[in-house]
Amino acid sequence: MSAANGAAAVAVAPAPRLGLEQREAEARLGQHGPNTLTREQPRSAWLFLGRQFRSGMVWLLLGACGVAALLGEGADAVAIATIVVLNALVGFLQEYRADRAVLALRALTAPSARVLRDGVSAVIPASQVVPGDALVLEAGDVVAADARLLSAHALLTLEAALTGESTPVDKQVGALPDSTPLAERKDRVFMGTSVAAGTAVVEVTATGMATELGRIAHLVHTAQEPQTxxxxxxxxxxxxxxxxxxxxxxxxxxxxxxxxxxxxxxxxxxxxxxxxxxxxxxxxxxxxxxxxGVQRMVKGHVLVRRMQAVEALGSATVICTDKTGTLTQGIMEVRELWPPEAAPRVLEVAAGCCDAELGQGQGTGAGDPTELALLAAARVRGIERADLERDRPRVAEQPFDSERRRMSVLRSDGVLYLKGALEALLPLCREVPPGVKEAQASLAGRALRVLAVAEGRGPEEQGLTLLGLVGLADPPRPEAVEAVRAARDAGVRTVMITGDHPATALAIAKELGLLREGESPEGIVHARATAEQKLHIVRGWKARGEVVAMTGDGVNDAPALREAHIGIAMGRTGAEVTREASDLILTDDNFASIVAAVREGxxxxxxxxxxxxxxxxxxxxxxxxxxxxxxxxxxxxxxxxxxxxxxxxxxxxxxxxxxxxxVSPDVMRHPPRRPExxxxxxxxxxxxxxxxxxxxxxxxxxxxxxxxxxxxxxxxxxxxxxxxxxxxxxxxxxxxxxxxxxxxxxxxxxxxxxxxxxxxxxxxxxxxxxxxxxxxxxxxxxxxxxxxxxxxxxxxxxxxxxxxxxxxxxxxxxxxxxxxx
CATH class of the missing domain: 1.20.1110.10 (Calcium-transporting ATPase, transmembrane domain)
Structure with a gap:
């Protein structure tokens, strides 16, 4: 450094280079194997055919056929043998389904990945990714392996299929304890999930069957399909x-x-x-x-993949069901505005601080579910974001990120619109409505997601006016409340298993009538449930002698669906692997359709x-x-x-x-048959x-x-x-x-x-x-x-x-x- 610059020369250590050298990557590939989900040996067609001859009735007829043949009674022998063969073929065609669950899981993995090798960016087949690789992620990418964050900017990932978390997950750099629940691992990204927004560089920690997706693939195979x-x-x-x-x-x-x-x-x-x-x-x-029964169930929005499950559903004593989209509508909705008198202005500012595009139909549009809910509530009051963009176009914008926890948009009239967490906006506000913290506590206590809305003058985020709060939630389906009651009256217990927060799960359970006054949620409401926990819950009910139906839409539901007596997948939102592991598919993703199918069964x-x-x-x-x-x-x-x-x-x-x-009209007025x-x-x-x-x-x-x-x-x-x-x-x-x-x-x-x-x-x-x-x-x-x-x-x-x-x-x-x- 030149002395003329008036600065002392300082020795600067070179920054560590991210990623692996190609030679090291090849060595690790040999050590850990390709980054793919392996498929265990499928059962052969001969095994399925052989299972048709386990019945004592079949062996009795075969014996009679042999005796008739020995006696020269050819017509009798041919007739009996024809019956045995036809019955075996019918059973074979019913049971022989290719085991495609793991193939569907493999379809979730990324075909390619962008990595840093020898200090430069390169796109390689995802199967060549190894532990220690540095992956470069951006919006729209499918994560190729499990990895920890090295750096991230406003990174949001969609993990609903893996964890059951119904909203995009905000990821942050910083190691969390290994005991942290999977749905709360904000320092990690996982194979098969996708990037909703932002960018990141991550270091691969597990590949192939060692990933969370790989563990689920193994659980799918270890789960046992019980007899109906x-x-x-x-x-x-x-x-x-x-x-x-x-x-x-x-x-x-x-x-x-x-x-x-x-x-x-x-x-x-x-x-x-x-x-x-x-x-x-x-x-x-x-x-x-x-x-x-299959034909009748199709009219009731239930597709049947395994015919024996039709009757088995009629024997169900426990229905383990997902929350989002099954008991609830699967869309965010503005449930409450505070203070009520400021509702029009709160919604106008909230709608003007959104990037989502609302469609014409209910629940349609593109963008963040929370923003779509805000735009829908604003539309009900005659407020359209398109009008705001035309009359007062945006001049500048600061997007939401995990550090700021807020978003702001400056309009052409000089008004600054903001929305975000109350804790992030309060320090910036000069004017605050009285009782705002009490209102926030009340909304949060009812398991509503709380957003604060503020406005100011000029581009600086200071001296703001806090306008109010918005409480949002995924509302219960109206018909699900009646269906839960009908199931209870019929002696069928409903158990909620969800990846959402415990407070949210409890609030929805009470609203649906799953939990009545004074009832304990233990055994009835399971929140933040992982794939292993869901499998354990199903096995626990089966061990008590119950006939279990399990619903799900994510890949983390697949093992439990396969283990249950009746696996029910969601047709609209369900992952392909979940549908492959299921016996029934709901075409409307509605819990009420399950109860109607129980009646049919x-x-x-x-x-x-x-x-x-x-x-x-x-x-x-x-x-x-x-x-x-x-x-x-x-x-x-x-x-x-x-x-x-x-x-x-x-x-x-x-x-x-x-x-x-x-079907008899009083069939649901009696308790279910005991399995024994x-x-x-x-x-x-x-x-x-x-x-x-x-x-x-x-x-x-x-x-x-x-x-x-x-x-x-x-x-x-x-x-x-x-x-x-x-x-x-x-x-x-x-x-x-x-x-x-x-x-x-x-x-x-x-x-x-x-x-x-x-x-x-x-x-x-x-x-x-x-x-x-x-x-x-x-x-x-x-x-x-x-x-x-x-x-x-x-x-x-x-x-x-x-x-x-x-x-x-x-x-x-x-x-x-x-x-x-």
């Missing part, structure tokens, strides 16, 4: 049928051997008993019931249960018929192929119509047994009577036809336990009327077509025998309907009887 209550209950019914079939088969075989019956005849009887015991049409019935379950009673009663009747004939030493009253026809067509078609019954409760209780099994005995008595009586008068083939044909008439007509009594068919609504289920007419017509035509008659070993019946079969078929349905009237009369008599001694 319907699957569990159907397996219980299947095990009972299997035990019953084996026991009856052993009894028949023992008696046959004692009588010296031929082995071939015994095996044929065993096949017939196995076919009689198994409701082969049950998987198809369940599939159709769920498919009908309950209705589906009730339809499946009454249809199962109908099917099992038919199988019980067939089993008793075959068993009694064997015990009496009679010829087989029905061949295995006849029983398959009854179970799949003449019994199965009415069952398919039964599951399409409308069996699908069929004592009343249902009693109905199955009684109805089965009734069917068996009519058909066995028909067979005994006809054997005295007709050849065995014709007697078997008549018995076959009577059984079909009994079961088809009995479907009309199966629609309700206590209401008569015309009380339920005789024409409410038109498919049942059509199916009954079609099935009876098919049965009458079956012996008349030579090829079909030969295939089923049938002979034609005359008109008198067909009329007799139809008349006998009315006996079971008439008895069941008369029983309802009798029970109703007895209940009325008990109600009229005087109480006491």
């Amino acid at each position: 209550p319907l699957q569990q209950r159907l397996e219980g019914v299947t095990r009972m049928l299997l035990v019953l079939c084996v026991a009856v088969g052993a009894l028949v075989a023992g008696l046959g051997l004692a009588r010296g019956q031929a082995g071939v005849e015994l095996l044929l009887s065993a096949v017939a008993l196995a076919v009689a015991a198994v409701p082969e049409g049950l998987p198809t019935v369940v599939t159709l019931a769920l498919a009908v 309950r209705g589906i379950y009730e339809n499946i249960r009454k249809t199962l009673v109908y099917l099992l009663a038919g199988n019980a009747g067939e089993l008793v018929l075959m068993l009694c004939a064997s015990l009496l030493g009679l010829p087989l009253p029905l061949l295995p192929l006849h029983l398959l026809w009854v179970n799949l067509v003449t019994d199965g078609l009415p069952a398919l119509a039964l599951v399409m019954d409308p 409760a069996p699908m069929l209780g004592r009343p249902e099994w009693g109905a199955v047994l009684a109805t089965g005995l009734l069917d068996a008595a009519v058909t066995l009586g028909t067979f005994l009577w006809s054997l005295q008068r007709l050849p065995v083939e014709e007697a078997r044909t008549l018995t076959f036809t009577v059984l079909v008439c009994c079961q088809v007509l009995r479907a009309f009594a199966a629609r309700s336990v206590d209401l008569l068919h015309w009380e339920v609504g005789a024409f409410d289920n038109r498919p049942l009327l059509a199916v009954a007419a079609l099935t009876l017509a098919l049965q009458a035509a079956l012996p008349e077509v030579p090829a079909l008659a030969a295939f089923f070993s049938l002979v034609p019946l005359d008109v008198a025998h067909l009329a007799l079969a139809l008349g006998l078929g009315f006996i079971p349905v008439s008895v069941l309907e008369l029983r309802k009237l009798l029970l109703r009369g007895m209940a009325r008599a008990r109600a009229r009887a005087p109480r006491g001694g």
Whole structure:
């Protein structure tokens, strides 16, 4: 330095160079691996196919198929094998979904990144970023890795998908403790989030699977997809049928051997008993019931990705739901202005200190959500920012940043407009309304975000006049309040899990009715929840035996959605990974749609249960018929192929119509079914047994009577036809336990009327077509025998309907009887 400058020479140390040298970066890439989310080994299609053969019902049918093949009964063997294969394919197509959750997570990562290498800026593939790299960020960038801030200017990031934080996060340089919650790590940026505003230089601290996004990808894989209550209950019914079939088969075989019956005849009887015991049409019935539910739910703004979840939602006892956009409207709104008399001027100055552009529709526009809310409130009072810009254009502007905590705009008339934190504006103000601090405390205590608004003269931010305060919040959906109440009345607990501040979460919970007076928020309201905590909450409820539905929209919700019995993603705001991990998608992101879907799920379950009673009663009747004939030493009253026809067509078609019954209006007035409760209780099994005995008595009586008068083939044909008439007509009594068919609504289920007419017509035509008659070993019946079969078929349905009237009369008599001694 020259002495002429009059300054002493000072040795200045060179500033440390940011970033890595290329050689060091390559070494670290070899050490840490590429900056990508790895995909764990997906399950193969063969595994999904193999899972379709775990059911005892399937193995029972396969055994019957093998025995029929050994006996040379080719038609029976082919028919049984076809049923098994078709049911397996239906189940396979339902379950085989590519595991794309991690691929969706990978889509969130940046394709490239701007780094400092060898002291110069370079754009490289994001997969080449390594720990220690210096990333250069600006508005619109997707963050390529987890990193800490080295320098930042007015940096705002969007982290809602990762943390649940509903507003842009203000980032600041300065190390925070490692124990700081993820949503409050203002010194860090994270892979997959985006920069809303500002610039920064950050140092990479973690890449690939070591990032927060990578940890979530791992959690998605470790989360277990549980069986639905319907699957569990159907397996219980299947095990009972299997035990019953084996026991009856052993009894028949023992008696046959004692009588010296031929082995071939015994095996044929065993096949017939196995076919009689198994409701082969049950998987198809369940599939159709769920498919009908899917179509109904689409009308209620719910898309179904996994059909079993339709019924499972009806069993839900706990709904864990996100707050923002689901219980609330998902947009900021001005809730209160203080002082009220200054509201017009407060809104005019606030609107004039905004950069956002408000659209024409509600909640539409571009820019910061808080500024959009201010502009919307101003528009309601006739104040438009466009008019301010035209009449008093801005001359200068100082944008908001984390240090100033305020924004100011100087207009052409010399008036300075300001908005920001009250703590930042108060020291600059000469005139302040009395009670401003008390007003701020009151607004903040109600979980409102508080903005102060001030104005001054000239460009200097001093000697200002504080005009007032604006309280903003994301308001609850009006329909969500009613939906929360309906869920509570139906015995379904609603749990709020959000990434927002605890005070905000508590205020919204009280406003929605989630928390009533005196109730503790513990277990009901969870704020600042991370992905691991959400997963832990879901697992905790499951451990208590609850059936859990979980909603979410961010990537941090994906593990919990996969773990829950029913994962529900948001269709409008949800991340792709969340939708891939879900079972249901809400197209309107509305909690009320979830409660409506619960009602639909309950209705589906009730339809499946009454249809199962109908099917099992038919199988019980067939089993008793075959068993009694064997015990009496009679010829087989029905061949295995006849029983398959009854179970799949003449019994199965009415069952398919039964599951399409409308949902009962009182289905939400009862508490949810407990997960441990069996699908069929004592009343249902009693109905199955009684109805089965009734069917068996009519058909066995028909067979005994006809054997005295007709050849065995014709007697078997008549018995076959009577059984079909009994079961088809009995479907009309199966629609309700206590209401008569015309009380339920005789024409409410038109498919049942059509199916009954079609099935009876098919049965009458079956012996008349030579090829079909030969295939089923049938002979034609005359008109008198067909009329007799139809008349006998009315006996079971008439008895069941008369029983309802009798029970109703007895209940009325008990109600009229005087109480006491």
